[in-house]
Each structure stands twice: as C-alpha cells, then as structure tokens.
Amino acid sequence: MLISMMCLYAAGFAMTATPEIRPEGELKQRIELTQQRMLSGENPVFTRDFVLADVVLDPKYPRRFSEYSGDLSGRYIDALAIMPPADGGAALDVLVTALLPYQRPDGRFGDAALVFSAATVKMEHMALLWGNGRLLIGLLEYQSVKPRPEVLDAARKLGDFMCSVRTECAKPEAIDRVKNLGAAGTICFTQLVEALVMLTQATGDSRYLTDAAAIASSFDTRRGEQHTHGYLTTLRGILMLHEVTKEAKWLDLVRDNYAQLAASPDLQVYGGVQEFFGGKGTNDEGCSEADFLRLSLQLFRVTGEADYLNRAEHILLNQFYASQFATGDFGHHVYFARGIAPLQGVGRAWWCCTMHGLRAFRDVLDASVTEQKGVLRVNLFSDLDWRGDDNEVTFLFDGQTYRATAKKAGASGVPLAFRCPPWGRIHCSRPAAEKDGYLVLDAPLPQGESAEITFEYDARILTADGKTVQPEQLTDTPVEGVLQYGPWIMGVDELGDPQFYGEPWDANVVYLQAQVDAGGASARVPGIDKPIAAIACGYRHGGYPDLQKTVLSPMGQITLRRTQTTFAARLRFQRQP
DSSP states (O other), X not given: OOOOOOSOOBTTBOOSSOOEEEEOHHHHHHHHHHHHHHHHOOXXXXXXXXXXXXXXXXXXXXXXXXXXXXXXHHHHHHHHHHSOOTTOSHHHHHHHHHHGGGBOTTSOBSOTTOOOOTTTOOHHHHHHHHHHHHHHHHXXXXXXXXXXXXXXXXXXXXXXXXXXXXXXXXXXXXXXHHTTOGGGSTHHHHTXXXXXXXXXXXXXXXXXXXXXXXXXXXXXXXXXXXBHHHHHHHHHHHHHHHHHHOOHHHHHHHHHHHHHHHTSTTSOTTSSOBSBSXXXXXXXXXXXXXXXXXXXXXXXHHHOOHHHHHHXXXXXXXXXXXXXXXXSOBEEOEEETTEEEOOTTOEEOTXXXXXXXXXXXXHHHHHHEEEETTEEEEOSOOOEEEEOSSOEEEEEEOSSEEEEEEEXXXXXXXXXXXXXXXXXXXXXXXXXXXXXXXEEESSOBOTTOEEEEEEEEOEXXXXXXXXXXXXXXXXXXXXXXXXXXXXXXXXXXXXXXXXXXXXXXGGOEEEEOSSOOSSSOOOSSOOSSSOSOOEEEEEEOTTOOSEEEEEEEEGGGGGGOSSOOOEEOEEEEEEOO
16 A cells, blocks of 8 residues: 555645544545556656756756756655655655755756846746746645755745745736746746745745735736636635635635636536636646646635535546546546547646646545534545544445444544535435534444445436436437536446447437436446446437447546547437337
C-alpha cells in the first residue's frame, strides 16, 4: 500500500486535531494508481533530473514546459507531500534538498534575466510567475508536513519576489499585453493569491496578505475565453483570502462568479468545464476538473450549502473520474456533441494534470466524512476508514449498499448522520430521522456493529435545453439527452460495444423501460474494481430496423481503458416498445 494519511494541511490551512483518514475500495485504487504512476511509472519516468528540469534549466535536458519554472516540480512536491507514499516521503526530502540551491538571489526560480516591468512583461514572464506560484504552494505543503527552516526561508524569499513584481504586473499596459495569452495570460498573475495567502498562514506576515488582496482586486472576473484552470485557481485563492480575512466581499465575489458559471453553457452536463471558457477548443483539462471539484468542496466547507456539495459529487463521479487514465495520469479528453472521442496524441498530461488530480483526492477525503457537534456526518459516499481519538469507523460502498461499521467506539457509541442526496432516496437499517438534509441515527452506533444505507436511485434524462424527462414520460418520439442514473452519467462505451458505433450511429434510438434497473446487467466494460451500475437496453440502429442490445455504463468507469474509444452519453431515448 502506497498511502500514509496523517494530520495535515487541508485546502492550504493548518488544521488541529485532524482525524486520520485512509481511503478504501475504489477511492484507494484510484489514489494508488496515480501515486504509482508518479513513483514508479514509465514513459516518462519522474526522475530527479526530469522533475527539477524546470528550475535547473539545463539546455542539454530540454523537458517540455520548463519555461513554467517550478510548475511540474512544485506540483510534484505538493501532491506527494499532501498524499504521501508509505515510506513517509524520504525520496521527496532528497528532491526538495536538491531543488533549493537553484533559487535565484532575488527569490525567484527560473530565468534570472527576465525583467519584470510593465513595459516588458509578456508570455515568458507570465509562464515564470505561474510556475513559481505552483512551486511556492508545493514548498508550503511540504513545510506543513515536514517543517525545515531552510524550506520556510526559501518560501519567504519566493514570496518576497512575487510581492516585488506585483505592482508592475498589475499595471493596465502589462495586463492588456497578456490578457489573451490563454495559459500564459493574466491568470498566471492572479493565481498567486492562493500561494500568498498560504504563505501568510505559514509565516504570520501580513505583508503577503496585503499583496494577495491587491492581486485579487485586479482579477478580471469575465470568463470570456480564459484558461479555466487559471481562472478557477484564482477563485480558490480568493476564497482562501476570505477564510483568513473574513471579508464578505471576497466570498461574495466567488459565490457570484460560481453561480454565473453554473448557469452558463461553460459548465458541462458531465459536471466540469473544458480547457477554455467560451466554447474555445474541444478539450477538457484534468487540472480544471480538479479545480472545480476543489472549489465546490471549499465553498461547501465555508457556507455549508448543499448545492456546492452536490456539484462536487457530480463532477467527482463523472468528469473527474473520467479524466483519469488507466496509467494513473490525469489529462485531456476531446468532447464532442455526444460525449468523449479519441484524442490524437493521447492527452495524458504528466506535466500538470497527473499531480493536480492526485492533490484533489486530499480534498475529497477531508470532505467525505466530517465531525460536527460530535456527530460524524457522511457528506460523500466514499470508501474510507475514519479514525478519531475515541472512534474508528469504516465506510464501504458496493453500488447498492453503503455500510458504516464502528470498529472502535466510546462507551456511548458513534453518532452518525448520512447525507440525503438529490439523486434518490436512502433507507437505513437502523431507526433514523431526517434533519437538515441528513438522515440521523436515533441512537449512536455501538462498537462492532454496522448501519447500512440502501439507495433508491432516480433515473432522469437531461436535455440540452435544461429540461428533465423521466423514463416513464418517454413516448414513441425520441428525446435527445443525457441519462443520469443516481449520481452517474450513463452511456455506451465503444470498447464494450463497437457495433453500436457503426454508421450511421447518430440516428440510433435507445429504448428505456419506465422503471430503469441498473442491477440486471453485466457491464461489458469493467470498472476500476467492478461495475457499480450497468443498464441493459434494447436499441434500434440508425442503419437497420432490427432490435439490438447494448449496456449503458457509468462515464467515470472509462478509467480502465487502455485504448482510446468513443463514449457517448448524449443519446436518443424512446420508451420500450
């Protein structure tokens, strides 16, 4: 097992009395898959030279994106510090030690010749700022777990560099020059808010918070065709700024822009966003999916509002899981009108998304089960083992039943509450009552005993015009839309049914029964562990009238594909003849 969870830093803030949370089941498999990719994967291998290429800048070792100095190296340190391997990260200690000598006298990492003035700032300056911001976060996450004076000193110097260039980079002429440069645009500057807020927390120095607020004030919230990863990272940083300062204006800014995004075509039905806003391009980006997931969980933590948690769960089980490849990498997929299509070159983004995806799992673990007023609240139905001072509870999910077992409990037992999800109804094996959106056990769970939650899933078709059609409402006239069964977006995977995609498959009509049953079929494409849901359907192909059979499986389960195939979720549905 490659995982060693501990009391740590969540969403950039030091926490006290944090419980130990160990992933189990599918969640454990997914985390270990990415950890193994980073620690022992091949092509490319994450050697020390490979990771540190963006700070060493050796022309004899021209690794891609080295101009984003500190980007890959910072993300690598960040992810493995917050999600450490079983050996406690000894190799990471060596890597950080090797990195520090490459810090420049002015505090930056990267090209020392770049002059940061409003008259000179352009793409390469923004790239350096982006990478340095990611590296500062990596150093601070590492410092929170393994405090070392020299690491904190390097973080201070790097923060001082960022503050020294802040005024010039915020001038209108500089912003105007880089505003349309996508991943090397103004978001490379505004994303520094996150790092500077974290530096304030680590040092207690309010100077960094002042500069973070000044940068946040310069943020252009218009999405336009901006790079989604940088935009969402900036919003995460501004929300962190609110958590420290308690200033309502920062929370209002994030909530308003989140709401506008959620109501726009920029938020896909699968739960996340594409690489750029405004319909530019066809790819999504694993980093952006991780950011929207993390931002949603962060807003839920700050406000307690269920809508943010619902959206976090939706992207987690669908678009975020789908962005993880069988190699453990996260990355890019091509989205077309009906779903996901093969991408030329394969978008396994080892330079950013792989690490950022692993980092997001920390937030998922921290949000899945939380303690509030002495009651353990299950927010996400994740597989995990939760250990506090007096209690230990294991939570396991098999697709139909979610079982909580009190492995250790105080004399009075473990008080438990289970979230009532928006995609179905839950029933408990023990007496319980609904209160404030949770099903609360009437009595604490005694040591050695279990409480089982069973699900009654809803099925609904989400149309492009925002309407919802229940399967029992279908007629002989096909309805085009995306089928959601419980929390899962369902579709046809070409890997399991290549004949479905014979031309002209766009005219295929899938037949649904009034009562959809996902337990009566064996998925043709296995999940990362086992199929959670599989719906056997008849369909009529667009090229001939004979009745055919197919299986709808969850979008998030495409992780096990070794080859790229089409996964269509936007289909034409009709009532079962």
